[in-house]
Amino acid sequence: MTLAIHYCFTSAFMWMIVEGIHLYMASRNYNFTRKFLYAFSAVGWVVPFVIVAVSYGVFKNNYRAKETCWLSAESGSIYVFYATVVLNILINSVCLASVIRTFLSLRSNKNKHKIEKYRASIKAVLLLQPILGLTWIFGFVAATTKVESCSNLFVIFNGLQGVFILLFHCLDNNEVKKTLRLIRNKRKATVMFSKRNQSTSITDYNK
Known part of the structure; x- marks a missing residue:
């Protein structure tokens, strides 16, 4: 094991x-x-x-x-x-x-202004850190120094790693959004086609 x-x-x-x-x-x-x-x-x-x-x-x-x-x-x-x-x-x-x-x-x-660049950099770090495993910095420090605050941060960030990946790299991905949009439109078209056929069948039956 x-x-x-x-x-x-x-x-x-x-x-x-x-x-x-x-x-x-x-x-x-x-x-x-x-x-x-x-x-x-x-x-x-x-x-x-x-x-x-x-x-x-x-x-x-x-x-x-x-x-x-x-x-x-x-x-x-x-x-x-x-x-x-x-x-x-x-x-x-x-x-x-x-x-x-x-x-x-x-x-x-x-x-861009320096402040805007700093914001962009921070956003990039927050978006990329879940898939790069940089939250393990807290885990490594906690394991080697026994600092309780680092242990808490490690548990929080690493426990939410999967959620961050789902939100930022799956649901917020342009390709995923495009695919979901196509699936949604296809379903709408299928429902509309089904309703149209049903309406046509009822009309023909009444005739």
Whole structure:
């Protein structure tokens, strides 16, 4: 069970790193090909397997904590997880900073006032942090320093991560809105066609 949990967490962090790299490449207008899909899939699924396998091979019997199905702090296997968290925070922070810099350098934002630019930057951070896992900064600080306020912030932000992703990256996505609009219009057309046929059938019957 510990192996499965460790793999799932590591895979989640690797996919968040992939998302950060993808955003960075998109901001630089990279031409995405199939090889990038293979590379991203390898980072998201294969790299975590290697990390977990090596960790288990190194720590062996001391890999799991005695009382819980999680990594052991006594043997030091927990630091493998900490390293993954730190790697995610560092890479995605750099990617986010680069994306915001590119965003602010756009022609439409160059003439804006500094306050407006700051607002745009804050909005970008709030929109992107759920899919980049930057809320784990609070979790890492809470785990290493035992600061209760960071624990509370981590629980709040990380607990709402799925809600943020749903609101900002699904329901607020232009492609999703367009698809939902098409489905709604198709349903309306179907209902109208059905009513028209029903009305025609009644008219013919009365004749």
